[in-house]
Amino acid sequence: MNDLYRKIVEDVFAEPELFYQKLKEVPERAMTINTLKADEKTILDLCDLEYAKTDTEGSYTFKDEKVGSSIAYTLGLIYPQEKSAAKTILDLSICEPKLIVDLCAAPGGKTIDIAIKTQDKALIIANEVDKTRSKALLSNIEKTGISNIIITQTTSSDLAKKICGIADIVIVDAPCSGMGMARKYPSILDDLRAGDIKRCVNDQKMILDDAYKILKKDGLLIYSTCTYTKEENEDQIHDLIARHSDLKIIRKPQLLSFIDGSEGQFSCVLKKEKETDIIEPKLMKESDDKIIKSFIDEQLDIKDYYLYKVGDDHYLSLMPLYDLSDHVLRYGIHIGKVKGKDVIPVHSFYRANILKGHYKKVIDLNDVQYHDFIVGLEIKVDALDGYNLVTYRGYQLGFGKAVKGTLKNKYPKGLRIHN
């Protein structure tokens, strides 16, 4: 541990010795239960990981190393994340948000938490500046089946030029010096530098000012970091209120650390009390593509939906979506592309929770077929020719193309499980 890390611990914590002792413990791995797919009890009954409930707020930890190949994870019923991180998203019974903007969203933990808390009823704009990390965000959103979402890959400042004064909730889970991740990534103990902290403070300040612009009057700003420095936590909140005096703290700053048996997490919730400039983006122009419409008719029993086309890609949504022009990675549910007179669908079309119960052609796999499917094998099926949703125990897994009793496996290569 370098001198800077040690000094910050000794400034912030009343019992540094206890902190050092707890630093040696192996971090617990926790999971969020995806109640967009089923109720908690049903998911826990199916969960094939050894788990334990750790507190009354419903936090579950698990020991298994093989989470990636577990059935619960493969079906998107659970999302693994730090126990502390799951506590940032407050109880949303105090408001019924219509628009949520998550400015620093990858790999997706907070977006997933808030989508679950709001039961995917609000529109979420989930943004991530980093290209590689935005791919992980896309994949995690696809896995958990969140549907009312626009995923963007840009800076918070770019977004704050397109949307102003209209979001009910803005989440800033900020880039930070990461001291609270030291049990998971011990290199931070030696790598922490004053210059990095300063750079993070400046970035956080800029992102928080963007968040303020995006938020509407009476909207909530959720700020969090996974670090311990006062500059990035309490001082950042203090300075933010000094710049925007109408912001009122409605959930006091809370700092969790190894001492509490969790990884580091600072969080605070503020309410904006003033109306500022409003920019509401125009809505996306709907597409009238006949080939896509007839594919949807063949696949789904829904009649009311919005259809969008961006480049060669087609998207479906059950709510109207804003046109955020450049930098959008996904509008609602990605259907796929048209090639000639055919539609080439994609995996995420078959994972969307809000389409559950609406697919016309469904193959529910037995245990043997499930294990064959997730490694990429073809399966003998008694099914109608064409694209079919593939489920396991009733949960959306992926899709395949049935041709004369054989299901051509369309489970994405990157997700296939190799033992």
Ligand SMILES: C[S@@+](CC[C@H](N)C(=O)[O-])C[C@H]1O[C@@H](n2cnc3c(N)ncnc32)[C@H](O)[C@@H]1O
């Ligand atoms: C702590 S991580 C977010 C974790 C995520 N909220 C979760 O729960 O999984 C912070 C993220 O902010 C991104 N970031 C950094 N600067 C940004 C900016 N100016 N605008 C938007 N995102 C930014 C980083 O690439 C990083 O992925």
